[in-house]
Amino acid sequence: MNYNIRGENLEVTPAIREYVEKKVGKLEKYFDTTPIADVNVNLQVHNNQQSIEVTIPMPQLLLRAEDTHNDLYAAIDLVVEKLERQIRKYKTKVNRKFRQEGSLKYMFTNDIETVEEDEDELEVVRTKRFNLKPMDAEEAILQMDMLGHSFFVFSNSINGDTNVVYRRKDGRYGLIEPE
Structure with missing residues (x-):
């Protein structure tokens, strides 16, 4: 190695x-x-x-x-x-x-x-269903912070893809988008 x-x-x-x-x-x-x-x-x-x-x-x-x-x-x-x-x-x-x-x-x-x-x-212990609202990453971060969650799934208003924003351990934010 x-x-x-x-x-x-x-x-x-x-x-x-x-x-x-x-x-x-x-x-x-x-x-x-x-x-x-x-x-x-x-x-x-x-x-x-x-x-x-x-x-x-x-x-x-x-x-x-x-x-x-x-x-x-x-x-x-x-x-x-x-x-x-x-x-x-x-x-x-x-x-x-x-x-x-x-x-x-x-x-x-x-x-x-x-x-x-x-x-x-x-084992999956909970399933949650919700509608993906079209928004940009900044709005998704605001929504995530308002809800007090560490991640938020949303539909990207620019390209229509499903994206995820998340709070990193260093306090900043990350964005996950499909290739």
Whole structure:
């Protein structure tokens, strides 16, 4: 795996780099062969909070996790635990759904324990229906804020597409639109 480690408001020292590579490198044990992938690690410091975000794009699989803690090394440990849970969950899902040769099932080693998911975990517990009012993104953000929601689905008045505006963790807004 190729590591791309970046620091925001933080200098990535050789000790931090080595710790990240050692911890994230342990994920290789979950695969039959060492995955050829770029590991993108973003380390941040905001108000004495240490944040880490790890993204590992692979063919047919995207692993991504982030965590925040007062201690950078603890945040690294927590994010690796999240990635391990994701891998076990993917393996369980793959074992259930894909039994044919060449599927993702054969990407993982068989030594991993699988996670028994609660059947309720993937259950839709509420369905909501509403009319999509044509509006622009600014009006949709105002509607979202008025309702106190973290996202809002609307019909874009310019092109007629269904779009979503959402509040990001940094307090700013994002727009999701189809390609």
